[in-house]
Amino acid sequence: MRLEIDWTRCDGHGLCARLLPERIGLDEHGFPVLADGDVPADLVRPARRAVAMCPVLALRLERTPVPSH
Amino acid sequence: MSTVHDVRPGPAAATWGEARLLAGTAAGRVDLAHHRATHGRPARLDAASTTAALARVALLGRGGAAFPVATKLGAVATGPRTHVLVNGSEGEPASLKDRTLMQLAPHLVLDGALAVAAALDTRQVTVVVQDAAAHHALRAAVAERDDAHDVRLQLRPHGFVAGEVRAVVRAASGGPALPPGRRTLPTVDGVDGRPTFASNAETFAQVALVLCLGPDRFASVGAADEPGTTLVTLVGDVHRPGVVEVPTGLPLAALVGGGPGPVLVGGYHGTWLAGPGSLTLSRPAMRAAGVPLNAGVLARLPHATCALGEVAAVARWLAAESAGQCGPCVFGLPGLAATLDGLLAGQPVLAHARQRAGLLPGRGACAHPDGAARFVATALDALGDEVERHRTHGHCGRPVRGVLPLPLPLPRPTTRPEAAR
Numbered sequence: 001m002r003l004e005i006d007w008t009r010c011d012g013h014g015l016c017a018r019l020l021p022e023r024i025g026l027d028e029h030g031f032p033v034l035a036d037g038d039v040p041a042d043l044v045r046p047a048r049r050a051v052a053m054c055p056v057l058a059l060r061l062e063r064t065p066v067p068s069h
Numbered sequence: 070m071s072t073v074h075d076v077r078p079g080p081a082a083a084t085w086g087e088a089r090l091l092a093g094t095a096a097g098r099v100d101l102a103h104h105r106a107t108h109g110r111p112a113r114l115d116a117a118s119t120t121a122a123l124a125r126v127a128l129l130g131r132g133g134a135a136f137p138v139a140t141k142l143g144a145v146a147t148g149p150r151t152h153v154l155v156n157g158s159e160g161e162p163a164s165l166k167d168r169t170l171m172q173l174a175p176h177l178v179l180d181g182a183l184a185v186a187a188a189l190d191t192r193q194v195t196v197v198v199q200d201a202a203a204h205h206a207l208r209a210a211v212a213e214r215d216d217a218h219d220v221r222l223q224l225r226p227h228g229f230v231a232g233e234v235r236a237v238v239r240a241a242s243g244g245p246a247l248p249p250g251r252r253t254l255p256t257v258d259g260v261d262g263r264p265t266f267a268s269n270a271e272t273f274a275q276v277a278l279v280l281c282l283g284p285d286r287f288a289s290v291g292a293a294d295e296p297g298t299t300l301v302t303l304v305g306d307v308h309r310p311g312v313v314e315v316p317t318g319l320p321l322a323a324l325v326g327g328g329p330g331p332v333l334v335g336g337y338h339g340t341w342l343a344g345p346g347s348l349t350l351s352r353p354a355m356r357a358a359g360v361p362l363n364a365g366v367l368a369r370l371p372h373a374t375c376a377l378g379e380v381a382a383v384a385r386w387l388a389a390e391s392a393g394q395c396g397p398c399v400f401g402l403p404g405l406a407a408t409l410d411g412l413l414a415g416q417p418v419l420a421h422a423r424q425r426a427g428l429l430p431g432r433g434a435c436a437h438p439d440g441a442a443r444f445v446a447t448a449l450d451a452l453g454d455e456v457e458r459h460r461t462h463g464h465c466g467r468p469v470r471g472v473l474p475l476p477l478p479l480p481r482p483t484t485r486p487e488a489a490r
Contacts, residue, residue, distance in 0.1 A: 007395035008250030008434050027428055029400040 001039050002064050003047060005032060009058035016059050019050040038064060082169050082300075082312035087290055089282075089298050090274050091314045094173035098206050101213040104176035111184045111280030116147050119188040123276065125284040126296050127353075132156060132234065132269030133338070133363040135352040138276065142185070144256040145266045151191040152260040154241060154267035155182050157198040157207075158225065160232025161336045162386075162474050163366045166300035167270040169312040171203035174274065175210035179217055181273030184280050185266055192219040195241050195260060196270075199227050227476065229337070229390040233435050234267050236392075247392050248435035269364075271300055292318030292351040299350065304333075304368035305472045317352075321345040325369045331376060331451045333473075335363030337383050338440025341451035370472055377455045378469035380448040381409040385480040387441040397432035401425065402441055406480075409445065412456055415463035419456060422449060 003023060012030040022043055025033045039047045039061065051059045084091050093099050093107040114122065124139035145151060155178060159167040171178055182194050194217075198204045204224045211217045223241065230236060231246035235253055240246035241260045259265020275297065279287045288296035295317045303310050307325050315324065322345040325332050332342045340360045342348075348358055355362045370376050388402035408422040422445070429442035449456065458465045 005432075006250035006434070007397065007432060008247075010396055012396050027397065027401070028404070029396060031396040031400070031432070033428065033432070 001044055001047070001061050002037075003034050003039060003051075004060045004062050005034065006058045006060070009056045011056055011058075013055050015053050015055065016050045019053060020046050023047065024050070032059075082166075082173065082314065083309060085313060085315045085319070087298070087316070088314060089278055090170060090174060090177060090271070090300060092174075098172060098209070099174050099176060101176055101210070104174070104180075108177065108180070108277070108281045111180050111277050112283070113184070114188055114280065116142065116188045116190070119185070119276075119280070122279055122284050126279055126288050127294065128272070128275055128279065128297075129295060129352050130268050131271035131275065131299070131365070133335075133361075135356065135361065138268065138272060141256060141268070142188075142266060144254075145189060146264040147188075147190045149191050149193070150263045151189045152193045152195065152241075152263055152265040152267075153182055153186045153189065153191065154234075154238065154255070154260055154265050155194070155196040155270055155273050156232070156234050156237050156267060157196060157200075157203060157270035158232030158237055159199060159270075159364070160227070160229040161338075161364050161366065162229075162476050163304050163336045163368060164302045164364045166302050166312045166365055168198070168200035168203045170274060170300060171198060171200070171270055172206045175203075175207045176214075177274040177277050178270050179207070179210055179214065179220065179273075180281075181275070181277035182220070183216055185273065185276060189266060193260075194219060195221040195223060197223045197225055197237050197241060198270075199225055199232065228392075229387075230392040230435060230437050233437075236435070238265060238267060247394055250394070250434045291316045292349065292354070294353040295351040299365060301350070301362075301365040301367055304366060304474065306330075306369045306371035307367070315350065317350055319350045321348040321350060321367070324350065325367050330372070331370060331448075333366070333368040333370075334360050336366035336368075337387060337444055337473075338436070339363050339366065339444060341380075341444070341447040343451050368473060371470075373467060374470040374472050375413075375455075375465050375467045376452050377409070377413055377448075377459055377465065378467075379471075379473045380445065380452065381406065381413050382469060382471070382475060382479065383473050384409045384441070384445055386475045387437070387444070389480040391437065392435070395433040395438070397429060398438045401429050401432075401438060405429070405441070405445055413459055413464075415459050415461070417460060419449065419460075 017024045023035045120143045128138040129135040236248045255265045255267045384406040388406040391398045405425045411418040426442040426446040429438040
């Protein structure tokens with residue numbers, strides 16, 4: 001599984017970085033910076049929690065994506 | 070986003086070697102009779118045969134992503150609901166090749182689009198352009214034909230991000246000209262939510278050439294890994310600035326000169342190199358070398374201009390071109406541009422510039438922040454001496470001459486030096 005952000009929705013509330021600091025940091029403007037790669041199995045539960053808490057539904061947990069055109 | 074475009078097509082486009090896309094264009098727009106006399110008619114093939122022909126010549130998309138056209142065509146469902154979308158937006162201000170092609174050889178682009186539509190068993194063809202002269206030439210060409218009544222021609226406002234294919238798909242569906250926030254595949258979920266074969270204007274003209282010449286003749290010139298010809302736009306201190314059709318496989322040095330000095334490959338989402346080196350003009354080879362050709366802009370700066378100032382001006386413009394949707398781009402690109410203005414003024418902010426550029430990739434709905442970061446980060450490497458000269462003297466003693474073309478009005482340099490830190 002992999003975390004994905006809909007950047008057109010994200011307003012930089014920063015809750016995700018508080019709930020999942022192992023995978024998400026914040027840049028100088030308060031927008032999330034995701035760690036590279038897939039979410040390890042032991043962090044999938046807290047990742048789901050961070051997804052559920054995003055106030056603008058910008059964060060998603062998805063299967064590792066197929067390459068796009 | 071700026072709306073005034075001052076970039077005009079240069080002198081009539083040139084050809085090195087055999088003219089194909091530009092055959093017969095010496096006297097300006099090729100009308101239908103002249104076009105048929107020059108190129109004949111494209112072979113009528115079904116989807117499978119068209120896909121096979123395009124695969125045999127390894128045709129790659131000419132908009133920037135260089136995706137294999139046969140793979141894309143093979144992924145689109147056939148039938149009357151399917152759309153064919155010609156993206157003639159060419160939002161890249163340094164690139165003139167698509168507007169030049171559409172102005173001079175509009176029938177070749179239409180032949181390609183109509184052949185793809187026929188192969189896909191649909192009549193839905195939309196052509197989107199940002200250039201008024203290209204729109205005019207296409208409109209005249211559509212009026213000359215008896216097979217183009219269903220072609221929709223759309224003149225859209227200018228913008229770099231608005232020319233991104235998924236933004237064009239949205240605009241052609243009646244939505245905003247903005248890239249969507251979620252991954253979408255135009256081949257499945259394109260214009261009006263229907264399967265859509267979308268590609269760049271030159272790609273469609275190349276498809277027409279494959280169908281007119283046949284794969285063997287098409288592949289008789291050019292590099293083995295990407296046969297045929299390609300359009301490039303040469304900018305700045307080059308032998309002949311402007312649009313040129315060349316066979317693939319030429320040494321880059323033959324196009325931009327072999328001397329030392331920074332070379333920009335691939336336009337304002339492209340890559341700065343310390344020189345052309347031994348690179349050859351083929352998309353697969355250049356991608357393998359980590360220097361994608363993108364839409365085919367090759368630029369070399371003359372010594373008389375401030376190279377760092379040219380880069381900073383483009384960075385400011387890239388920041389202003391953000392579609393305004395995504396925070397990391399909305400805040401990150403102006404921050405990066407301000408850091409470059411700091412470097413220009415001699416501030417010791419090189420590490421900060423690299424850090425800001427490093428945070429941009431992968432953090433937007435489209436590849437605009439990725440491309441802008443690449444443009445700036447590779448410039449910092451290729452222009453290391455320039456950065457050092459500015460740091461020690463506060464300037465390089467040369468004015469910014471605006472060799473890298475930008476639409477007017479230009480965004481102003483940051484007025485707050487502290488924003489660079």
